[in-house]
Amino acid sequence: MRVPFRRRRVISLGRRFTIDHGVFDPERHLSGVAFAPHLVDLVPIGSRVLDLGTGCGILAAAACTRAVEVVATDIDEAAVACARRNLADLEVDVRRGDLFEPVVGERFDLVICNPPYVIAPSDDLAYGSPDLLERLGREVRQHTSYLVLGYPADEASTLAVTGLPLELWREVPTRGRSLGIFVGRLR
Numbered sequence: 001m002r003v004p005f006r007r008r009r010v011i012s013l014g015r016r017f018t019i020d021h022g023v024f025d026p027e028r029h030l031s032g033v034a035f036a037p038h039l040v041d042l043v044p045i046g047s048r049v050l051d052l053g054t055g056c057g058i059l060a061a062a063a064c065t066r067a068v069e070v071v072a073t074d075i076d077e078a079a080v081a082c083a084r085r086n087l088a089d090l091e092v093d094v095r096r097g098d099l100f101e102p103v104v105g106e107r108f109d110l111v112i113c114n115p116p117y118v119i120a121p122s123d124d125l126a127y128g129s130p131d132l133l134e135r136l137g138r139e140v141r142q143h144t145s146y147l148v149l150g151y152p153a154d155e156a157s158t159l160a161v162t163g164l165p166l167e168l169w170r171e172v173p174t175r176g177r178s179l180g181i182f183v184g185r186l187r
Ligand SMILES: C[S@@+](CC[C@H](N)C(=O)[O-])C[C@H]1O[C@@H](n2cnc3c(N)ncnc32)[C@H](O)[C@@H]1O
Pocket: 024, 025, 026, 031, 032, 033, 035, 052, 053, 054, 055, 056, 057, 058, 059, 073, 074, 075, 076, 079, 097, 098, 099, 114, 115, 116, 117, 125, 126, 127, 129, 132
């Protein structure tokens, strides 16, 4: 079941994003609109970046302010189509697939992810993807040694499932809860 959204528009860092029906709305909950401005401090200049689970493409667009090459992926066909349209002028390479499947064999200076955080079983992957964190923890080192993850600050303990050395870098107040921006320097 998909959460029914109207198609609507969101502004982030001076850009307008159209959010298609069924695509994760970055203004809801702890999401892209709160996360995106902080990437300006985290993305290395001239870097190659992967935005995993791009949704409407909001974090990929923020990464473009600093990176020279950005790949954005999502498992959801509607999200991929939405991100391609929103990012058309930025030359972001938007690919569809599960987790790292669209970037097999590729390395990035940084991987960004705002994962679905509803841990209860859900068949809407924009909200819940029960094993995503665990699989990300197992596979991410093949693709980067620098990870930035957005996650509810009060659920930081859930991130232990990744097995990664994630540190809370900044806590961003949002409506109701705080978004934690977690950074992992991976050896
Ligand atoms: C919380 S939304 C974040 C969207 C966007 N990055 C933002 O910050 O607004 C999570 C996104 O991850 C995608 N996703 C869920 N499971 C995935 C998987 N296994 N592989 C790739 N993307 C996945 C969803 O389709 C959704 O677009």
